[in-house]
Amino acid sequence: xxxxxVIGTIFIMVSILWSAVNWRFFxxxxxxxxxxxxxxxxxxxxxxxxxxxxxxxxKHWNPTxxxxxxxxxxVLCIALDNPYVSMFVIAAMAYITIVKGKLPLREYLRVLAxxxxxxxxxxxxxxxxxxxxPTGLYDLPIGFGYIFTSNxxxxxxxxxxxxxxxxxxxxxxxxxxxxxSEIISVLRKAHVPKLxxxxxxxxxxxxxxxxxxxxxxxxxxxSRLGNCDFRTSCSTFGNIGANxxxxxxxxxxAYYDAMExxxxxxxxxxxxxxxxxxxxxxxxxxxxxxxLIIIWHYxxx
Amino acid sequence: xxxxxxMILTASIAMAFVFGITPVTNAMHIMExxxxxxxxxxxxxxxxxxxxxxxxxxxxxxxxxxxxxxxIAMAGAFIFVVSSLKIPSVTGxxxxxxxxxxxxILLGASSVSILGIIVLIFQAVLLAHGGLTTLxxxxxxxxxxxxxxSFGLYKLCTKLKVNKYVSVFLAASFGDLFTYCVTSLQxxxxxxxxxxxxxxxxxxxxxxxxxxxxxLAIIEGILSVLVIIGLETYAASELRGIxxxxxxxx
Numbered sequence: 001x002x003x004x005x006v007i008g009t010i011f012i013m014v015s016i017l018w019s020a021v022n023w024r025f026f027x028x029x030x031x032x033x034x035x036x037x038x039x040x041x042x043x044x045x046x047x048x049x050x051x052x053x054x055x056x057x058x059k060h061w062n063p064t065x066x067x068x069x070x071x072x073x074x075v076l077c078i079a080l081d082n083p084y085v086s087m088f089v090i091a092a093m094a095y096i097t098i099v100k101g102k103l104p105l106r107e108y109l110r111v112l113a114x115x116x117x118x119x120x121x122x123x124x125x126x127x128x129x130x131x132x133x134p135t136g137l138y139d140l141p142i143g144f145g146y147i148f149t150s151n152x153x154x155x156x157x158x159x160x161x162x163x164x165x166x167x168x169x170x171x172x173x174x175x176x177x178x179x180x181s182e183i184i185s186v187l188r189k190a191h192v193p194k195l196x197x198x199x200x201x202x203x204x205x206x207x208x209x210x211x212x213x214x215x216x217x218x219x220x221x222x223s224r225l226g227n228c229d230f231r232t233s234c235s236t237f238g239n240i241g242a243n244x245x246x247x248x249x250x251x252x253x254a255y256y257d258a259m260e261x262x263x264x265x266x267x268x269x270x271x272x273x274x275x276x277x278x279x280x281x282x283x284x285x286x287x288x289x290x291x292l293i294i295i296w297h298y299x300x301x
Numbered sequence: 302x303x304x305x306x307x308m309i310l311t312a313s314i315a316m317a318f319v320f321g322i323t324p325v326t327n328a329m330h331i332m333e334x335x336x337x338x339x340x341x342x343x344x345x346x347x348x349x350x351x352x353x354x355x356x357x358x359x360x361x362x363x364x365x366x367x368x369x370x371x372x373i374a375m376a377g378a379f380i381f382v383v384s385s386l387k388i389p390s391v392t393g394x395x396x397x398x399x400x401x402x403x404x405x406i407l408l409g410a411s412s413v414s415i416l417g418i419i420v421l422i423f424q425a426v427l428l429a430h431g432g433l434t435t436l437x438x439x440x441x442x443x444x445x446x447x448x449x450x451s452f453g454l455y456k457l458c459t460k461l462k463v464n465k466y467v468s469v470f471l472a473a474s475f476g477d478l479f480t481y482c483v484t485s486l487q488x489x490x491x492x493x494x495x496x497x498x499x500x501x502x503x504x505x506x507x508x509x510x511x512x513x514x515x516x517l518a519i520i521e522g523i524l525s526v527l528v529i530i531g532l533e534t535y536a537a538s539e540l541r542g543i544x545x546x547x548x549x550x551x
Contacts, residue, residue: 050427074434079338114429115332121513122335125505126492153495160335160492167334171433175426183426195360199374200419206378207423214382234520237386238527241403245379245528246536252375256368266367 008087009158012165016113052111056177057102062277063182064189069285070174076289077166080296083159086166088295092288093169101177111172112165119164127157180204185272198268209251214244329399329484329514330424331439333432340491345437348418351445355414362412377416380404381423398521402476403528405448406455406469407545417444442483451476466526474522481514482507 053059058066077089097103132145139146174183184204188197217240221227226236336344363370383400405413418440424430431439451472458468489503532540 071433074334075338078334078336078341078434081337111429115330118330118332121509122488122506125488125502125509128505129494129496130501130505131496164332164334167432167434168332168429171333171425172429175429180423180426193356195356195363196415196419198370199359199377199415200422202371202374203377203381203416203419204423206375207381207427210375210378210382211385214386218386234523235527237524239531240386241383241524241528242531242535244382245407245532248375248379249372249536252371253368256371259371 006158009162012090013161016109016116016165050180052103052107052176053179055103058096058100058177059179060275061177061281062275063178064186065277065281065285066174066178067183067186070170072285072289073170073173073292074167076292077163077170080292080300081159081163082296082300083162084295084299085292086159086162088292089166090162090169093166093173097169097173097176103176108172108176111176112168115164115168119161123157123161126160127153129153181270182272185270201268201270206248206251210244210248213247214240217243329442329481329510330421330431331435331442331484331487332430333425333434335432336435336438336487336491338434340487341434341437343437344441344487348414348437348440348445351414352418352440355411358411359415373412373416376404376408376412377419380413380416381420384420384424385428398517398524399443399447399477399480401443401448401480402451402473402521403525405451405476406472406525406529407540410448410452413448414440414444417448420444438484438487442480442487446483447476447480450479466529469529470522470526473525474518477518477521478514481510481518485510 073089073093077086094108098105098108127149128147129149130145131148138150139148181201181204184197184200187200221236221240225232227233359373362373380400380403383403384398386398401413401417404416408416418436421431421436421439421444422433425432425436454475455468455472458471459465463471485506486503488506489499492502493499494502494505
């Protein structure tokens with residue numbers, strides 16, 4: 001049974017790495033265009049996760065349900081800390097996002113691959129250890145001592161990796177199906193202070209404005225050989241950063257005037273769609289949680 | 302193997318570590334699900350006093366001048382966008398700066414804590430960097446510890462009348478380095494080494510992340526200085542508005 005977990009983890013790792021390497025070269029769903037040669041490319045207007053949230057087929061599910069379901073799965077996943085539970089969560093969340101939400105598999109793998117460097121580096125630190133004398137199962141001499149590892153350490157690293165992927169897929173189930181404005185409205189219902197909610201709403205809107213500005217600046221710099229070598233690209237970056245701040249401050253003043261001329265008196269009120277709570281979904285979610293606990297009960301040591 | 306062969310092997314392993322694993326280097330976000338529940342909760346609890354302090358500071362600023370709310374929100378968006386810009390690098394890898402050091406120098410450390418946690422939530426939700434269960438740990442390392450060091454160093458250097466650009470460089474790069482040390486310590490506390498405990502484990506995490514984080518800290522310092530130079534050239538009046546330059550100062 002343990003071998004199945006190991007093989008499963010390796011399979012997940014390989015498929016995610018493969019998609020991380022390949023997604024740049026052929027990606028038909030990415031907004032972009034091609035010139036004489038058929039390589040599709042874009043000029044930095046990358047699709048953010050929010051785009052998939054609006055395109056998701058499970059967008060109509062109640063946002064409070066989605067947020068609390070994903071949070072509870074996340075908490076169970078790290079609290080139970082069990083490889084079989086993690087495998088089950090990965091499979092279930094992939095099913096919800098890909099089959100129910102109709103997200104292309106390649107896009108899903110690409111999103112999962114984003115934290116891959118951190119995962120690999122931190123797993124390396126966990127599965128290897130230093131010692132003056134050969135103590136582990138496998139030892140590699142490095143002059144002043146040995147790098148060693150053992151089956152138990154490899155197992156810890158592998159199970160941790162599974163747990164991380166399970167947690168990420170639970171979080172992505174939420175973010176790939178719930179637009180940020182709805183997540184903020186759920187936070188408002190959870191009584192997060194009003195000032196923080198207002199700031200979140202404004203920052204969320206301003207992020208896209210500034211991203212557009214910075215993309216334009218970057219393209220302008222690129223087309224004038226602004227990134228031809230390291231020195232030039234450093235000074236380009238400095239200028240883009242400085243101008244971005246100048247523009248953001250000018251815009252901030254303009255937006256306050258715009259808000260005030262539309263009767264802003266210190267309260268943001270946004271239109272929120274009422275999305276009915278589906279009782280069947282809640283029952284299914286309950287069954288899912290109980291299944292996780294049953295799996296944990298029968299497999300933990 | 303004789304001593305020379307051992308040395309060559311050691312050097313080659315080090316080279317493999319330095320140049321082998323640097324495809325995409327994000328800032329030091331601990332990702333979702335990495336920390337055990339006890340640590341997630343503990344780091345979150347440690348953040349609460351700093352966040353409360355930041356909240357009251359922000360509230361006071363906004364009560365004094367309602368116009369500043371859009372300015373503060375823009376500053377948050379600025380930190381997000383700067384941290385998502387690809388920075389130039391020598392090895393061809395793709396990396397980002399943290400941006401919070403610059404934010405702390407420009408805006409002060411207290412308001413950066415609240416802006417930092419909001420930016421971290423959006424990074425988790427919009428970019429899949431970091432996560433919600435590790436939000437406490439990430440907030441502490443990136444929105445509290447790093448900016449506090451940056452802000453403190455910058456103030457200290459100003460007191461000691463060090464050249465302004467040197468002090469911005471020192472503040473930004475040491476803030477970045479401190480973030481990296483705190484993150485490594487957080488990881489080591491959660492996963493201590495079986496033989497040597499937390500210390501050995503911390504050394505391992507520091508060593509593994511060093512090849513990506515050390516050059517990044519220096520580049521972050523240089524870029525922060527360049528941004529400040531650009532701002533002084535184009536936006537002296539705005540800098541006076543947020544209190545970075547005193548009135549009448551060149």
